[in-house]
Amino acid sequence: MQPHHPLDEVKRICEEADIELDRARCLNTLTAYIDLFKCKPFAREVVALLTLDDFSEVMNIGGLPYDLYGVRLPQEVKRRYGIEQLGNFYVKLRISRPGRLVFFISLHEMADDLWRRGGLLRSKDNN
Amino acid sequence: MTNELELCPACDVGHLRPLAKSGRRMPLKQIPDLEIPSSFAIPTCDRCDAEILGDTELASLDTVMKSAYANALSSKSEHAIRDLNEAIHQRELERLIGVSAGYVSKLKNAQAEPGGPITALLMLLADEPRLIERLRELWSTKRTFVEVIRIPEQGFRFGGLSSSEAVPSVARSEGSHLAWACEPLNLARLTGNVSVREITPGPSTSEPMALVG
Numbered sequence: 330m331q332p333h334h335p336l337d338e339v340k341r342i343c344e345e346a347d348i349e350l351d352r353a354r355c356l357n358t359l360t361a362y363i364d365l366f367k368c369k370p371f372a373r374e375v376v377a378l379l380t381l382d383d384f385s386e387v388m389n390i391g392g393l394p395y396d397l398y399g400v401r402l403p404q405e406v407k408r409r410y411g412i413e414q415l416g417n418f419y420v421k422l423r424i425s426r427p428g429r430l431v432f433f434i435s436l437h438e439m440a441d442d443l444w445r446r447g448g449l450l451r452s453k454d455n456n
Numbered sequence: 457m458t459n460e461l462e463l464c465p466a467c468d469v470g471h472l473r474p475l476a477k478s479g480r481r482m483p484l485k486q487i488p489d490l491e492i493p494s495s496f497a498i499p500t501c502d503r504c505d506a507e508i509l510g511d512t513e514l515a516s517l518d519t520v521m522k523s524a525y526a527n528a529l530s531s532k533s534e535h536a537i538r539d540l541n542e543a544i545h546q547r548e549l550e551r552l553i554g555v556s557a558g559y560v561s562k563l564k565n566a567q568a569e570p571g572g573p574i575t576a577l578l579m580l581l582a583d584e585p586r587l588i589e590r591l592r593e594l595w596s597t598k599r600t601f602v603e604v605i606r607i608p609e610q611g612f613r614f615g616g617l618s619s620s621e622a623v624p625s626v627a628r629s630e631g632s633h634l635a636w637a638c639e640p641l642n643l644a645r646l647t648g649n650v651s652v653r654e655i656t657p658g659p660s661t662s663e664p665m666a667l668v669g
Contacts, residue, residue, distance in 0.1 A: 361483035425465035
């Protein structure tokens with residue numbers, strides 16, 4: 330199964346254009362750990378790390394297709410944002426305005442294990 | 457990014473309009489539910505209620521919430537200090553928690569901004585004033601003082617925990633001064649932080665017996 334929104338295009342928009350995060354479902358899960366003004370740079374970094382192996386499924390929310398990913402963040406990235414204690418991350422996004430805007434409806438620590446194209450990702454890695 | 461009638465990126469149907477209202481909360485550092493000031497307008501979808509902050513609004517919200525956070529710490533510190541007034545003299549409190557003379561007074565009168573750690577400490581002490589005495593003990597560089605109390609019909613208490621919670625072996629030995637006095641000794645040695653040199657039985661079984669280290 331393929332993402333509804335081509336990952337290359339999502340990455341390009343995140344790198345070159347605009348992104349938006351839903352306050353209640355994204356920012357409110359991040360601001361306990363990350364300063365508000367760092368949330369968008371963090372989201373951009375997460376997307377830059379995504380691969381097709383991280384893709385899980387397309388979810389229909391309010392009639393719109395969102396791509397769901399589960400991703401393991403490198404320790405270096407976690408350290409930079411002060412979130413070493415957090416597990417793997419759950420990302421749900423869509424291209425909202427073609428070529429111009431990626432909208433994140435979810436961006437937070439995974440609550441449950443997730444099946445992805447690359448296999449099962451545990452919510453927390455065993456260290 | 458956000459113009460007044462921008463299309464909502466969450467639903468693609470509604471439009472984003474600045475909306476100021478009360479009851480919106482967000483976590484910030486250790487505070488899980490800090491209220492966003494009711495006067496702060498957030499672009500909100502008139503159809504799906506999604507709140508979308510552009511870069512400008514994010515920067516403004518960051519400033520506003522930092523201020524709300526500082527106010528929350530000040531308020532919590534002030535309340536804690538007022539609650540502690542009955543339990544400890546202000547100067548003694550300053551000495552006990554290792555801050556300079558007059559600092560607590562400044563916090564109480566909102567003349568200084570407290571940090572998270574000092575606020576956390578003050579809240580804990582105000583919530584449980586017994587910890588003041590415990591803190592005095594903990595500052596000691598001598599070995600830990602252990603108190604064993606026998607309570608008729610209830611067994612024994614050790615370190616604030618009942619025998620059933622903490623030292624079931626002590627409860628089993630009830631009825632024998634020698635036996636129950638020894639059991640805590642064993643436990644004390646097991647915990648590794650107690651040095652016992654003397655056991656002084658109280659005149660009756662309901663009085664505290666102290667193991668002095």
